[in-house]
Every structure is written in structure tokens, then in C-alpha cells.
Amino acid sequence: MEWIRLELVELMRSYSDLMGGILYTGIFLLGIIVVYTFLALRGPKNLTDPTKADLIWLDEGRSTKPFFNQTYKVLGKPDAMYNDRGYITAVEYKSRRGRIHASDITQAKAAALAARGNGYQVKAVMVKTKTTQQVISLPAADTALYDEISDAVEMARTIKQGAKARSAKPELRKCASCAYNASCSDRAA
Amino acid sequence: MSRKSEWISASEVGRVEFCEKALELKYAGASVSTKAQAARVRGDQAHEQFNVQAKAADKRCFIASHVWGIDDPRTECLRQFRDTALMPNRSTRWLVALYYRLSPALVTVCRHLPIVDAVARWLCARVLAKLSLRAEVPERKSGRAK
Numbered sequence: 001m002e003w004i005r006l007e008l009v010e011l012m013r014s015y016s017d018l019m020g021g022i023l024y025t026g027i028f029l030l031g032i033i034v035v036y037t038f039l040a041l042r043g044p045k046n047l048t049d050p051t052k053a054d055l056i057w058l059d060e061g062r063s064t065k066p067f068f069n070q071t072y073k074v075l076g077k078p079d080a081m082y083n084d085r086g087y088i089t090a091v092e093y094k095s096r097r098g099r100i101h102a103s104d105i106t107q108a109k110a111a112a113l114a115a116r117g118n119g120y121q122v123k124a125v126m127v128k129t130k131t132t133q134q135v136i137s138l139p140a141a142d143t144a145l146y147d148e149i150s151d152a153v154e155m156a157r158t159i160k161q162g163a164k165a166r167s168a169k170p171e172l173r174k175c176a177s178c179a180y181n182a183s184c185s186d187r188a189a
Numbered sequence: 190m191s192r193k194s195e196w197i198s199a200s201e202v203g204r205v206e207f208c209e210k211a212l213e214l215k216y217a218g219a220s221v222s223t224k225a226q227a228a229r230v231r232g233d234q235a236h237e238q239f240n241v242q243a244k245a246a247d248k249r250c251f252i253a254s255h256v257w258g259i260d261d262p263r264t265e266c267l268r269q270f271r272d273t274a275l276m277p278n279r280s281t282r283w284l285v286a287l288y289y290r291l292s293p294a295l296v297t298v299c300r301h302l303p304i305v306d307a308v309a310r311w312l313c314a315r316v317l318a319k320l321s322l323r324a325e326v327p328e329r330k331s332g333r334a335k
Contacts, residue, residue: 032287051243054289058243061236065269066198076199079236080243083289095235107203114199119276130235149202156197156205156212165209174207179225180214 050082050089050126050135057081057120069117072146074153076111081120089124089135090115097130104129105136109149116142255296256313263317270320 058064059077066077078090092108094100108125115122126135139145146153159165168186175187204212221229244259253264275281299306 035290055243056289058240059236060240063265065272067272068196073195073197074199074202075196076202079239086286093236093239095232095239101207103203103206106206107199110197110199110202117277118272119278119282152202152205153197155209156201157195159205159209159212160197160201160216161194162216165213168210169208177225177228178208178211179221179229180211180219182222183214183217183219184210186210 050084050087050124051080051091053082053084053087053089055080056083056088057115067111067114067118067120069114069142071117071142072113072153073157074110074114074117074146076107076114078108078111078115078122078125081115081122086121087124088120088122089126090120090122091126091128094127094129099132100127100129100134105134106149106152108136109138109145110153112138113142113145113149116145252292252295252299252309253313255299256310263313266317266320267313 057078058080064077066075068075079093080091082089082091090108090112092104092111094104104127105125108127112122112125122138123140124135124137126133128134139148155166168184170186170188172188175181175184178184178187181187201212204215253261253267257263271285275285295305295309299309
């Protein structure tokens, strides 16, 4: 009977070791969560200038692979992404001077949608030229974000598959900056 | 497998918004004007300048960047692992977020305590070795299939 008693004592000891291990691991993980939550929530978010936050992603040219959103078949990469305690802002930088065009915002939104496909929960886009900048909040749902740019995406897809453009939008300033103005029959004079 | 023509890039979406005709001409193979080519070169230079400014203010304290340098191919390998393996999964995304929170402090400790620095270097090398092994296995499998 002695050996049964010893076996039971051994079993109890290993059981208490196991429980102790689980308890210490649990306390350690809880500690990490508390520290993380504290760091994540402290201080106000700087929504006016997201570039003051932590840089989490940077497009460094051809060596940087784009993001792919498999659901909407949109690919792209913002110029940079900043994270202000969970509030991720994608930056679209335009090297020209002057105002921000609607096409810049659409491009930035498409790049943000692509980044969301790779897990970056982009909540705002910032379009920045040499002289001005604008921050635009994005809808939380990918579907709602896609809806905002769906016309342009579908049109681009149709043209890529060989269809003709519905109409040109000739404007003197636009046509002057267009890369294909020499070949365009609809260009503004 | 989706067809290549279904995929649309963000810049193409922007171009359509700018002028549909411009995208049509691009796909028709119209030549880019010399003025536009020059503007593109200037734009690339301005983007590089933007990157330099962004990097100067970069508060990311990747341990790998500390160990190997910010532009090292090994650091880039870990970044790709982050973007392709960790970020797409909700279950592993929090690990990245936690890493961003804790790594600045860890790098500071590494700079002051050589023993912690040595452990960090050893750990980074181990992680990289595991990743290299993971990348090699599918290659070997595909090599056999051929």
C-alpha cells in the first residue's frame, strides 16, 4: 500500500506544479495585457497631423511590395502609414504644389483599401502636396469604403479589359499635366 | 486563380478619376511625353526626399533594425514576414502591435546592457533561420514536383 500512497503524493505534486505553472503564465500574460492596454490608451490622439505618430510602414520604391485586397481585387501602396495608438493613417504624398484633387483622394482611398487587405486597419487617409494637406476619415467597413470608390474601380477595370472611355474630361490645366496629351484627340487646346 | 486584368492598382483608380481617356491611352500603348517623363523623374526625387524625412522622424525601434540596420536584407526579410504572415491574421496582428509598443524600451535596454543585446541578436538570428527554413521547404517541394 505504501507504493500507492507514494504514487498519489507524486501525482498530487506534479498536478500542483502544473497548476502553479498555468497560474504564473496567466499572471504573466495578464501583466502584458495590462501594460499594453495602458500604453495603447494613454494620451490623446493627434488627428490633425498624423505624421507626428509612429511610422509603421514606408514605401521605399520598387523593393517594397504592394498590398493586395483579394476581396475587391485592388492593389496598391500608400507612401507611408502612421499609427497613433491604433489609429492608422495612410499618407499619399504628391510632389507637386497646389491644391488636392478628387483623384488624389480616390487614389489614397484605393491604396488604403489595399492595405486593409493585408491587415492594416487604416482609419484615415492624408493627402499631402508640397503646400497643402488634408486628412479624410474612412468608414470602418471595407464595403462602405469600396462603395466610395467603386465607380472609379469598375471603370478602370472595364477600360483595362479593352472598353473605350465613356468620356474625356478636358481641362486646360489637367491636359497640360497629362502624360498622354500628345496622343489625345480630346485634349483642351 | 484570378485573372490579371481583374486587378486594379490604386494609381489606375486615381487616373480614371482624373481622366478616363488618359487610362485608355495608357492601355492603348500611347507614348509618354518627354515633359511627363521629366516630371516623373522629379516626382521620384521628391518621393525619395519624403522618405528621407519620414525615416529621420521614424520612431519605429525594430529590434532587427537595431541589430542589423534599417536597410539590411535580413531586416527586410522580417518585414516581409510581418506583412505576409502576421498582419493578415487577426490572431497574430496583436503580436505586431504589442511588438511596436515594447520594442522601443527593449532597444534602449539592448543599448545599455550588452548581455541583453547578445540575447536579442541570438533571438533575431534564430527567428531568421526559422524563416529561411520555412521558405526553403516549399522550394524543395516544388523542385521535386518538377
